[in-house]
Amino acid sequence: MSKVREQLLALLSSGKYSDLVITCGSDTHNVHKAIVCTRSGFFERAETFAVGREAAESKIDLPEDEPAIIRLLVQFLYECAYDIHPPVRSLSSSAPQVQPWFPHSCHTRGAQYSLHFPCKKELCEHHICGTHCRSKCSDFTCSVCDDLRPHRSAAEYASRLLVHAKMYEVGDKYQVTGLKELARENFQAACAVSWDDEQFAVAARHVFTSTPESDGGLRGVVMEVLRARRGVLTKPCVGAFLRQHPGVMYELLAGNAGM
Template sequence: MATNRKYDEYLASMRSLLETGKHSDFTITCGNSTFRVHKSIVCTQSEFFDAASRFGKEGQEQLVNLPKDDETAVGYMIQYMYGLDYDIPGSTDDLKGRIMVHWGTGAGTQHGECTKCAEYNSRQKRDLDDYLSNIHQRSDEEAEEFNRMNNRVLVLKPCDPHYAKTLHQIADGFERKRKAGALPTTQAPKFHHDILTHVRVYIMAEKYIIQGLKDTAMEKIKKIILFAHLTNPIWEALELIFKETPHNEGKLRWLAAQRIEQELISYGMYTKLQEFLWSTPDLAVRVLHLKYPRDDRAS
């Protein structure tokens, strides 16, 4: 307990150094933001800033400008350097009571599969998932039960007898509302939008060779992307990954491929997914590699 308190006090002192700029001996600027930082902290974590502080115009002025970088991501990068983590305001509460359906290729109705869901086509499955992804934001009876889950993710499996009844009940309610034209207007939860920031932070960490920040951003991305319904912000994040990361990037592109493989297993090929794969051939090849692992004996 005392150790935790001391660590919290240490982090508070580090945040104070960044917020006040006290004893600062180096400056980083980006857009309208100016960060008065400390070489002993930032230069020991990044070879780029170490070199900038010692050579050329930047070394003489003890100032480096990052005009091409995302201002918000730069702020989170520096926040990480002073606390070994970064936090997007308001992002945690939106994770409460997330629900997803693991459609897969169920064993069939003889094992208790939700027969109503078994008859769904790709569009209906995605509509139901969209409905479930927003259920925690509402105040109706369905939401009350799931709001008790706190921050857990409930994975419903149509072919699992334990979940079939629950999913069937949800599907009945969903069908009644859809036929009555009473489905609520849904919008992407805030944490879906946060993934764009996490991807930009990852790209920043890749650029400035800050491995710890890459790992931290990767964990935050993984927490969202593997369990979230593919809303517009997540499609944008997937596009950003393949637009801004190096072709040989070893982790984030494979994570994106894993998510798209899940999408294909759940829903099959649909128009938006097909168009995205056509426009992103590297992703398409990676998905194929996941489905058909390379056999070097065949080379």
């Protein structure tokens, strides 16, 4: 981890020098205008033209968004990356043995694999309890270390498809530089592995309901999969998606006619 990235993460985790609060559901993010307002057109305008109570408190509430997605958004604003932590049940004996204490909960006493609060132990080079998580992480598994696993199943990639689609959506909604591009790359990579999973149809449905026709980013990826993987068209879940979006079927038929 670079020194600058580590310092930014420490600022976000500690809330030190924070001059703006972003809330979503029960989540509160103590952020810094110099970072979030320069990287997001939405937050820049919200801060510039804020009035009333939110202006006085330097607070922005996002009641319509999913807290989990906003957490990833805030992470991206500070790191230019976002990590989708896999569920604990996805771990297997193939996980790196150099971290035998994963998963852990640094704020829970007595739980299996737990480290007693307050915990300052460095679990790996990517996470230090008390610095990166305010000693509040639960069932923590380092996503960077987890990516070193030699065999990640297609189901695991499939479970991330919808998250990447939602990150693309918030990247557009909040005008975050670079987020749409990264989400598209991640979505395309996940599709290459899990195009045969039912989650592909779920993600495709979200793509076509959350983006305008003029935005060909993720729509283009979905169309590439449908054209290249004809077998996926026979799946009931994909058939239901096509019935909801007949324009997609028309494009596929028109493409065949032009061949």
